[in-house]
Amino acid sequence: MVSKIRSSEITPESVFRQRRMILQAAGLGLGAVGATALLPERAGAATSDFGGKKVVEWTASTSEPQTSFEQATTYNNFYELGTDKGDPVKNADKLVTEPWTVEVGGECEKGGMYALEDILKPHAFEERVYRLRCVEAWSMVIPWVGFPLGDLLKRFEPNSNAKYVEFKTLLDPANLPGQKFPVLQWPYVEGLRIDEAMHPLTLMAVGLYGKELPGQSGAPLRLVVPWKYGFKSIKSIVSINFTEKQPDTSWNLSAPREYGFYSNVNPQVSHPRWSQAKERRLDADSSGFGALFAEKRDTEMFNGYAEDVAGLYTDLDLTRNF
Amino acid sequence: MNTRVASGRGITIPESDVNFLKLVKPAVFVACLLPFFMVVAGVFGNKFVDPIESLLLMTGEWGLRFLLLTLCITPLQITFKWPWIARLRGMIGLFAFFYATLHLSIWVVLDQRLNLGDVVNAVIEKPFITVGILAWLGLLPLALTSNRFSVVRLGRKWKKLHSVVYLLTLLVVVHYIWQVKASEVLEPLAYLGVLALLLLWRFARLIKRDQAS
Numbered sequence: 001m002v003s004k005i006r007s008s009e010i011t012p013e014s015v016f017r018q019r020r021m022i023l024q025a026a027g028l029g030l031g032a033v034g035a036t037a038l039l040p041e042r043a044g045a046a047t048s049d050f051g052g053k054k055v056v057e058w059t060a061s062t063s064e065p066q067t068s069f070e071q072a073t074t075y076n077n078f079y080e081l082g083t084d085k086g087d088p089v090k091n092a093d094k095l096v097t098e099p100w101t102v103e104v105g106g107e108c109e110k111g112g113m114y115a116l117e118d119i120l121k122p123h124a125f126e127e128r129v130y131r132l133r134c135v136e137a138w139s140m141v142i143p144w145v146g147f148p149l150g151d152l153l154k155r156f157e158p159n160s161n162a163k164y165v166e167f168k169t170l171l172d173p174a175n176l177p178g179q180k181f182p183v184l185q186w187p188y189v190e191g192l193r194i195d196e197a198m199h200p201l202t203l204m205a206v207g208l209y210g211k212e213l214p215g216q217s218g219a220p221l222r223l224v225v226p227w228k229y230g231f232k233s234i235k236s237i238v239s240i241n242f243t244e245k246q247p248d249t250s251w252n253l254s255a256p257r258e259y260g261f262y263s264n265v266n267p268q269v270s271h272p273r274w275s276q277a278k279e280r281r282l283d284a285d286s287s288g289f290g291a292l293f294a295e296k297r298d299t300e301m302f303n304g305y306a307e308d309v310a311g312l313y314t315d316l317d318l319t320r321n322f
Numbered sequence: 323m324n325t326r327v328a329s330g331r332g333i334t335i336p337e338s339d340v341n342f343l344k345l346v347k348p349a350v351f352v353a354c355l356l357p358f359f360m361v362v363a364g365v366f367g368n369k370f371v372d373p374i375e376s377l378l379l380m381t382g383e384w385g386l387r388f389l390l391l392t393l394c395i396t397p398l399q400i401t402f403k404w405p406w407i408a409r410l411r412g413m414i415g416l417f418a419f420f421y422a423t424l425h426l427s428i429w430v431v432l433d434q435r436l437n438l439g440d441v442v443n444a445v446i447e448k449p450f451i452t453v454g455i456l457a458w459l460g461l462l463p464l465a466l467t468s469n470r471f472s473v474v475r476l477g478r479k480w481k482k483l484h485s486v487v488y489l490l491t492l493l494v495v496v497h498y499i500w501q502v503k504a505s506e507v508l509e510p511l512a513y514l515g516v517l518a519l520l521l522l523w524r525f526a527r528l529i530k531r532d533q534a535s
Binding site for chain 2 (some may be wrong): 073138254274280289293296
């Protein structure tokens, strides 16, 4: 639940977009007079105020047409709030996010209980527009607000035994309706190899479309790993654990033949029951009646982020390690 | 649409029921179309984020529900002594075929965009699709012979042919269970339960009849 109303929440999405375009144009103007050198690396134009923090626009964002806020927040897989894609938005208020603490442990020097404010305080926020590819063969384009996960993990000083990072979602069966049924192992667990977790594309998100994450999108803190199937981007994180062994993850435990630990987006490796070669893009242009006739698009290797991440997997057989 | 169909063969129904049916039949016809209008309204009202996915799911589910409804007719007829209800079976059965055909057409035309190569590959490679196609192919002759003429022409064979609907419904349930995630299996399992009960009722009657003779 959001306790305070931020100015960004009141701004209608269209106005928010317009504002961004103006700012982008202003940024271009600056570039033209050679002022870009004054800006820190990765920084673009400041987009908005987010909880008293300035949000800087990431320069490598995709310019593809975006999914609308409405689409991205009413069609969700978040089983803690129900298995139907329309359930999470209906049950979003069942997710109690205040107070929020993250337990950090395992192979690191600075483990302990961290209040959400302390997790977020030192980090500058960026807006990054990423493609999100669901294992169910649909995809979205979403502007996230967050910061690189690696910057956070470094603060906990992982030791040389930290080969993997394990994340857990809130366990609260008294409030979360989905956790009353054993549809998955609760709490939801996800994990990354340490180099994946430290990769500059891996984002710890706190917002989308300039607003705080709503419950159905994984408030107040979630991962976004854009080159992996969506279920790897764990929501509502309460635990970060550095491990030496590969963690057991929820979907992998549920159906090991269908959902591997890596789950990198890969059009060449079919899900046992459906093809992953194509995807249906859910964006503002493909809603309503017109959506019936929208063509599917080819899924790209690593969801189009191969240039950045293929190097992580040079020694790995991606067909066996799907 | 002419809905004079094979159901109620050999069953004489009282005069009062004939008049009653004149009212009930159109009402049931409209009721059976409601899911179709619901789906169309959903599309035009922009209710679905992924409309093709929603259309596939809804038409498929309604096809299965109508199949199970047709299988409920005989038990209802016998349990409650409602001879007239048999006269509705053909229409409900044809609606099952209508939704199944919509489901298949949406998949071929909208989802696969009439790319027949992709369709054939999917049917061969993905067992849940193979099973689904088999079920539709099985329903086709039943729909085609769902008329008085065929009942008369096929005589005894008609009943035999149409009893295959139990097997086809099972195929539809398998098609459904096979494509959902482990976590969503509850709803198709419920349909399987209904089918199991209906089969049980049939077997119980067969055994009773054997003992009586």
